[in-house]
Amino acid sequence: MIDLNHLEKYRENNRIEAKKALGGLPNSIWETYSAFANTLGGVILLGVEELKDKSLHAVELPDPIYLIEEFWRIINNPNKVSLNILTEKDVQTENVDGKTIVVIRVPRAERPDKPIFIDGNPLSGTYRRNGEGDYHCTKDEVQAMMRDAASRSQDMLVLENMDMDVFDYDSIRSYRIRMWHSRPGHVWEDLEDEDFLYKLGAVSRGKDGKRYPTVAGLLMFGHEYEIVKEFPNYFLDYQEHFDDTTRWTDRIVSSSGEWSGNVYDFYFKVYNRIAQDIKTPFKIKNGERIDDTPVHTALREALANCIINADYYGRQGLVIIKKKDVITFSNPGNFRIAIEDAKSGGISDPRNTTLIKMFNLIDIGERAGSGIPNIYSIWDKQGWEAPIITENFEPARITMSLSVSNDDTVIVGDDKKVTIKSDDKKKVTELQKETIIEYLTDHVNVRSSELTELLGVKTTRVKNLLNSLIADGIVVAEGANRNRTYRLKETSI
Structure with missing residues (x-):
């Protein structure tokens, strides 16, 4: 991560912290x-x-071995630190410019x-770390980490303060029809709705032995006005941005009151929108035209991942934005x-395992961690340009950006690749810039x-991104031709 032979070239950032420690281990x-x-x-x-110019330089520590001993003594004290996640190899002395420093890799x-x-x-x-420090x-944020730390999936929680009236039975009926098409003759096919929901994990028994909705059931099949009672920040938002003169061209939100507002109905409303402009090759199987492609499969996977892995107790809700050349799932x-x-x-390591089960039964989503690959x-x-995934911590948020080409592109099928690349240059996306800066x-x-390998794009694309960052005063170029390298401008750190 860091080349100590060139320490002076580094700056403190979201992954590096420098401390003189001349007076002992700093608090x-x-x-x-x-x-x-x-x-x-x-x-x-x-x-x-850290000097005035922000560069890092080694100083002479009076007793680095004592610092290490003191560090181990304190980090193993549960009254001071909740848990020691380091091993001996994570704390070492290193020689820099003839001086001994202590390097702690966390x-x-x-x-x-x-x-x-x-x-x-x-x-x-x-504490957490951002560009400004700790x-x-x-x-x-603490409660979100605690929820994730629990061994039991979040969506298995039984909501004993709710009853069966929270469900939208039109959603349940639609789901059962889809499951019948996906798995004809399934042993649950003839069950009454409540028994079916119990088998599905949408309903479970409370401490009194009675059946109540689970979190998964509420999210999947509940009415929006019931869902927000458990998840005050619950909000599903789909936006289409095709015209720069308006905030959005079209929009679907869970709070409109025009539909159930649950994640099951949201999935199909949104998937139909994001997939409708994806062209398909003409393909016949068993006398019927097949309008599905690997790209459609990937879009279903991206949308399902976004819904299934969300922390619905978190802030800002779930947002899908479709533009002419990019779709973002956040x-x-x-x-x-x-x-x-x-x-x-x-x-x-899914956040909501019961939701995964529910989507899997209608042939949506992966279980074995293969969806993103x-x-x-x-x-x-x-x-196409490689997908870009970003993770933010304040607020906690995951975003996947998928660049798409619709102008002159025929989608690649499983059996034959037929692609006509568009001549139009895509916009320099902020997500790609952020990835380069990070x-x-x-x-x-x-x-x-x-950077070409990092982003999975062509060399010309990377050069355009770098030129834009240089023009913005964020990045500087050094050297020429094959020896040219790029670094962050010091004043931008």
């Missing part, structure tokens, strides 16, 4: 430890000072271990695994080829 180190553990991880450097904490807090109180002692987490909540693990697949693979086969935060100097 603020524990806030930084909590912040790094609860965010993306980071490196704490003891025996390093990983991102695993979901069940969060929040990592100090001084015995999670509400007053939990900040004290709000009560909502939901409250943070990743429960590292983003890179989600991209590579094989690891699954499939989306990347399909976009790569299309020759990468430059962790890497002092990079070549354009690194």
Whole structure:
């Protein structure tokens, strides 16, 4: 993450914290430890000072070994730190310019271990990291981490303060018809609605033995005005932006009162909108035209992921925005695994397992952690720009951006690839700029080829992005031709 041989080139950022520590172990180190553990991880450097020009330089520590011993003594004290997630290899001495410094590498904490807090109180002692440094987490942020830490899925909670009247039975009837088409002859086919919902996990028994709605049932089939009683910030929002002169061309919101407002009906209303402009090759199977393609599959997966992995207790609701050349899926909540693990697949840690089961029974969504890798693979086969995933922490939010091409493109099928690429240049997206800035935060100097691989786009696209960032005064270029590298402008850090 950091090349100590060129320490002077680095600056403090959301992954690096420097402390002189000449007077001993600084008290603020524990806030930084909590912040790094609860965010993306980071490196704490003891025996390093930040000069006026923001550059980092080593200083002579009086006794680095004592600092390490003191660090281990305190971090293993549960009255000071809730949990030690470090191993011996994470805390080492290093030689920089003839001086010995202490390097503490703090990983991102695993979901069940969060929040990592100090001084015995999670509400007053939990921190996170942003571009400005360590900040004290709000009560909502702490509670969100605690909900995610629970071994039981959020949506399995039984709502004993509600009854069966919370359900929209038109939604249930529609779901049962879809399930009958997907799984004809299923053993639940002839059950009464309440028994069917019990088998599905939409209803469960309370402490008194009676049946009550579950969180999953309420979200999937409930009336919006009932859902907001449990989730005050619940809001589903789909927007189409095709005209720059208006705020939106069309919009679907859960609070309109014109439909149920639940996530089941929202899924199908939105999917029909985002898929209607995707062209399909002419293909016949068993005498019928097949209008489905891998791109349609990926769009269903992206939409289902957004709905299934949302933290509905979180803020700002779920927002899908469709523009001419990009579709964004944004939901409250943070990743429960590292983003890179989600991209590579094989690891699954869903927030709402019962919702997954419900969607799976009508052939929507994946269970084995393969959904996001499939989306990347399909976009790569299309020759489109790689999807961009971003994670924010205040407020907690995940956004996936999918660039699409509709002008002259025929979608690639499973059996044959037929693509006509559009000549129109896409706009420089803010998400791609943010990705480059974040990468430059962790890497002092990079070549354009690194960014090409990072974003999964063509070299010309990366150069356009870099030129725009240079014009904005955020990035500077050094060297020429093949030796040219890029870094963040010092005043922008």
